[in-house]
Amino acid sequence: MSKIARAKSDKVFDAINYTVLTIILLIVLYPLYLIVISSISEPTAVNSGKVTFWPQGFTLKGYEILLENKEVWRGYRNTLLYVILSVFVGVSLVITAGYALSRKDLVGRNFFMFAIVFTMFFSGGLIPTYLLVQSLGMINTIWAVVIPSAVSAYHLIVTRTFFQTTIPDELLESAQMDGCSTVRFFFSIVVPLSTPIIAVMALFNAVAEWNSFFPALIYLQDQSLYPLQLILRSILVASQEASQATGGLVDPELIVEQQQYKELIKYSLIIVSSVPILALYPFLQRYFVKGVMIGSIKG
Template sequence: MLETRSDKITEAVNYALLTLISLIVLYPLLFVLVASISNPESVLRGEVWLWPKDITFVGYERILGNPEIMRSYGNTIAYTIVGTAVNLVMTIAAAYPLSRKDFAGRGLFTALIVFTMFFSGGMIPTYLIIKKLGLLGSFWVMIIPSAVSVWNVIIMRTFFTTGIPVEMQEAAAMDGCTNMQLLMRIVLPLSMPVIAVMVLFYSVGHWNAYFNALLYLNDRGMYPLQLILREILVQGQMQEMVDVSDDSLARSMMDAEAIKYAAVIVANLPVLMLYPFLQKYFVKGVMIGAVKG
């Protein structure tokens, strides 16, 4: 089809708006990156905009040289890997039966699961349950309470229902496949887009999680990275990374400013590196259930 003049104008306006929005979104990331390797005095004076000034890596040196931050980094990696694996298994185990039309009572179970999206026991009852289960202060307290996301179960169930032909499942059943073989050999290999989306959702959630650690962990050796960064960025507890006795108070404040920006980069770098590989699957995941018919 030939584009009319109005179509070309609309397309140009759309591109201009998208470019403006992209710049608005990307500039804060660029600024944090530039500020993390710039002289903190220049950053505080507002002299840093697009390019680093008086390049220094003092923030990264302080972070990488601090054993507590590196230990919490390892904790976060462990929580993310184990937690994402548990999330995937539990989500698939819940979504697949709910997607089967021959599963008796699936409407009732779906309603019970969705009910938990709107109503919960609250913080204190949840804390008491976790305490009774003996999970306080353990590794699994960061995994089990968030083992299943109802929203993600619904997304995966929708994909199983609309994305995989029923005829294919029936043909596999006629060939002698059991339900488990059908799931492992037919359904999951065809569900890689939604599985990739779940990996992205769950891994980002575990990577950014700090509230459960704040409530249930009392051993600093088990703290995730985000809880340590919370102390740095919100509470300003910098004394373990900044040696005030060697420098003046002003110098210490400058180092603390550099540490703040470097910590943001270190914390978000793995997620920024993961997203490009899953971006195409993420788009497919957003479109799940959008097309009917």
């Protein structure tokens, strides 16, 4: 009787669980779905609030306005360059530093960890950081976007924990008995065994750099170096200013049309800037889950 009762209670629990999780999933997905259907619906339907569950009409005018702009393609090129450099520099530094900090024979390891963790709570601020970047001669260069944010203290801690829980000391000792040097051990044994954490760090750096706009806004003056996010922001601001222009004899119908396309461009901007980075997740998902779980549960 107890087994039957327990089986019924499990079924009720599963039903409630699936119901609650389904509701949460719909709450999360609906805004994303609304953005997609709004970007391809008629502007009048979007502005009047008629777009709720299905597209109203069909137009790609918002995407045409964006993709016909040469600045957008230049922004894509610059952002792709920044992402590649950020992933290469960031992952190289985080993996090497994380492995060094995981070694028990590193002199001053606790002091270095304290200094790294300290930066998570206190920083110099924007003005000292700007002055440092300026003194290094990186203002208005691509390195001003890549170098200052290349290494994260959180990434270092996760990477160090991964090495501590994955690379046993006995493996190093046996390699040293065979005459293997530390450098060869790192590149021949540690790096091949660290594929999950390398993929996770690459994903973290790529996402952060793709969505980043503030360093470029602060350190770059040359518009030819602007990343995609700044280009899209400029287009959105320009469309808003055009729709708010009231000087001279302005055709009311033109103002209404500009206001309508402003909303359409806004939704198209979100899709254009989000789709490329979202396309990476299916390929790195298994590494992402495995690496994060290893770095968090066993740490």
